[in-house]
Amino acid sequence: xxxxxxxxxxxxxxxxTRLAQNRAGLFTSDLSVxxxxxxxxxxxxxxxxxxxxxxxxxGFQFSNPMENAEMTVLTQAMYHARELAMTRMEQExxxxxxxxxxxxxxxxxxxxxxxxLAEFIAIGTAVxxxxxxxxxxxxxxxFTSDLSxxDFWTLLAAGYxxxxxxxxxxxxxxxxxxxxxxxxxxxxxxxxxxxxxxLYDARELAMERMQSEAxxxxxxxxxxxxxHERSHGWGSHMIEFFAIGTAVxxxxxxxxxxxxxxxxxxxx
Amino acid sequence: MSGPFFGDDQPEPxxxxxxxxxxxxxxxAGVAAGRVPFTSTxxxxxxxxxxxxxxxxxxxxxxxxxxxxxxxxxxxxxxNALRNQGYGTYRPDGSRPxxxxxxxxxxxxxxxxxxxxxxxxxxxxxDARDRALARLSQEARLAGADAVVxxxxxxxxxxxxxDVIEFRAMGTAVRAPGLRGDAGPAxxxxxxxxxxxxxxxxxxxxxxxxxxxxxxxxASLDTVIELRSLTGKRWRxxxxxxFADAWAYARNRALMHMRAQxxxxxxxxxxxxxxxxxxxxxxxxxxxxxxPGLIYVVHAIGTAIAGPAADGTPDVYTVMxxxxxxxxxxxx
Numbered sequence: 394x395x396x397x398x399x400x401x402x403x404x405x406x407x408x409x410t411r412l413a414q415n416r417a418g419l420f421t422s423d424l425s426v427x428x429x430x431x432x433x434x435x436x437x438x439x440x441x442x443x444x445x446x447x448x449x450x451x452g453f454q455f456s457n458p459m460e461n462a463e464m465t466v467l468t469q470a471m472y473h474a475r476e477l478a479m480t481r482m483e484q485e486x487x488x489x490x491x492x493x494x495x496x497x498x499x500x501x502x503x504x505x506x507x508x509x510l511a512e513f514i515a516i517g518t519a520v521x522x523x524x525x526x527x528x529x530x531x532x533x534x535x536f537t538s539d540l541s542x543x544d545f546w547t548l549l550a551a552g553y554x555x556x557x558x559x560x561x562x563x564x565x566x567x568x569x570x571x572x573x574x575x576x577x578x579x580x581x582x583x584x585x586x587x588x589x590x591x592l593y594d595a596r597e598l599a600m601e602r603m604q605s606e607a608x609x610x611x612x613x614x615x616x617x618x619x620x621h622e623r624s625h626g627w628g629s630h631m632i633e634f635f636a637i638g639t640a641v642x643x644x645x646x647x648x649x650x651x652x653x654x655x656x657x658x659x660x661x
Numbered sequence: 662m663s664g665p666f667f668g669d670d671q672p673e674p675x676x677x678x679x680x681x682x683x684x685x686x687x688x689x690a691g692v693a694a695g696r697v698p699f700t701s702t703x704x705x706x707x708x709x710x711x712x713x714x715x716x717x718x719x720x721x722x723x724x725x726x727x728x729x730x731x732x733x734x735x736x737x738x739x740x741n742a743l744r745n746q747g748y749g750t751y752r753p754d755g756s757r758p759x760x761x762x763x764x765x766x767x768x769x770x771x772x773x774x775x776x777x778x779x780x781x782x783x784x785x786x787x788d789a790r791d792r793a794l795a796r797l798s799q800e801a802r803l804a805g806a807d808a809v810v811x812x813x814x815x816x817x818x819x820x821x822x823x824d825v826i827e828f829r830a831m832g833t834a835v836r837a838p839g840l841r842g843d844a845g846p847a848x849x850x851x852x853x854x855x856x857x858x859x860x861x862x863x864x865x866x867x868x869x870x871x872x873x874x875x876x877x878x879x880a881s882l883d884t885v886i887e888l889r890s891l892t893g894k895r896w897r898x899x900x901x902x903x904f905a906d907a908w909a910y911a912r913n914r915a916l917m918h919m920r921a922q923x924x925x926x927x928x929x930x931x932x933x934x935x936x937x938x939x940x941x942x943x944x945x946x947x948x949x950x951x952x953p954g955l956i957y958v959v960h961a962i963g964t965a966i967a968g969p970a971a972d973g974t975p976d977v978y979t980v981m982x983x984x985x986x987x988x989x990x991x992x993x
Contacts, residue, residue: 408909410913418929419920419924419930419931420930421916421920421930421931423932423933423934423963424932425932425933426851426855426858426859426933426964427858430975434975442934444912446905446909447905448900448901448904448905448908449898450899452896452898473898474900477905481909504942512904512908546977653978653981654978654980654981656980656982656983657983657984658982658983
């Protein structure tokens with residue numbers, strides 16, 4: 394899906410009405426009280442809750458039970474569906490005239506009854522800088538960040554700003570153990586090299602993809618990376634490695650925050 | 662527009678709210694007159710935070726409503742029969758396309774793939790919750806409260822029956838002249854500490870906003886035909902745009918309801934929005950096709966706030982807690 398900042402394709406009519414109301418004042422947000430105050434303190438005004446979703450039918454791919462291999466059809470499905478949800482959320486933010494989206498949550502849901510269906514949801518709060526400083530990503534999109542309001546404040550205080558959420562995904566089929574291999578290992582302490590290798594490969598592919606996304610947005614680095622290993626109901630030999638983090642770029646040369654006061658909580 | 666499915670069944674005004682029992686009235690009158698000590702489930706910290714903001718707790722208040730959902734949730738299978746009678750041919754905008762003059766057939770296939778709001782189902786949740794909150798408000802008034810803090814709204818099926826839902830709202834009634842709204846006590850679904858922090862930030866909570874909306878999404882005829890084909894979509898990656906649409910409509914409708922409530926309260930915005938979503942499979946069978954369908958019931962709740970637009974935020978200092986975080990110390 395190519396990105397057009399003025400497009401509202403896939404955003405329903407109701408949402409357009411709501412976004413128009415948001416532009417007229419009265420913001421909505423899922424930030425907590427403390428996050429809300431810190432985001433304001435950092436110089437940003439919340440504009441509105443923005444959401445994007447995609448209900449996705451995941452195709453079929455044959456896997457050789459004896460082979461370690463990436464399931465490219467499934468990887469593409471996971472990528473594409475997330476991209477659709479994120480892009481819709483970004484388009485909503487764009488139509489509010491936002492600089493970016495903070496506290497983004499990206500969830501994947503599976504339905505009990507639909508093996509081939511997955512639900513991708515992106516939710517966050519669109520914000521705009523009060524002084525009108527532009528904080529968009531270099532590619533013109535609103536910045537996105539999955540950092541909490543607290544982490545967002547600290548990051549800005551440390552002279553960095555988020556440019557975008559970057560992710561890497563890899564769906565991998567871990568080969569089953571052959572009879573020969575089983576016989577050789579009976580009664581012995583031995584590493585299951587095949588499995589170890591598969592997990593390494595999958596993790597490496599996911600990390601590499603996340604890294605290259607960060608390079609694309611000209612980031613200095615990625616903070617708050619979370620690495621998830623999930624099977625999404627595909628069975629024990631099919632895993633998804635999913636890496637997600639917030640890419641950051643420096644906004645000043647000064648990167649030291651005021652030395653934190655040491656406190657000892659008395660409520661323990 | 663009305664009907665068992667798409668009806669807009671609003672309750673008659675004289676049905677609400679039910680009376681509060683006499684002994685409860687007496688107890689609350691005692692609280693209002695200041696004859697009894699205050700009661701609360703507030704922790705010592707929450708209590709201190711509220712007192713620091715000049716807010717005085719009075720007593721626990723509650724409102725509850727057990728509600729029968731007019732259209733049984735287990736009865737969706739009847740949609741097929743109803744649709745054949747023409748009920749399903751309503752369009753989302755409320756118009757009814759009726760009969761195609763050239764073919765003489767009902768214009769019904771256009772119905773599939775378009776999100777349908779299930780108003781009766783949504784209205785049941787909204788009405789039940791409103792009744793519980795109205796009773797909470799009544800109790801708070803009787804206790805002479807300006808606001809109710811730490812409000813928790815709980816919802817669950819009643820007595821194991823899927824067509825009966827219970828809403829219960831509980832909180833601590835407080836005396837706080839600065840929080841009282843024009844329409845009565847303000848409901849605040851924040852902890853005592855959060856109320857304290859918000860007030861120090863120059864903002865004040867003005868009320869609780871909450872809504873439920875229900876939508877049915879069905880696959881379009883094109884999708885169904887493609888799925889049937891052996892060489893078609895069945896093996897490929899594709900997006901069920903119809904379901905994503907229904908989901909987005911449901912979320913939007915809930916958000917719009919909440920915005921309208923916040924606007925009535927004179928709020929500047931809504932924070933802390935929390936969602937819960939129930940998704941149910943509801944395939945719809947035609948004489949020729951089986952249309953995969955999903956029902957989304959989306960509940961949302963948030964806190965409406967008001968305050969100065971800018972420079973109300975307090976100074977923030979960074980601290981480093983010196984207590985060990987749980988799990989950082991090895992067990993000995």
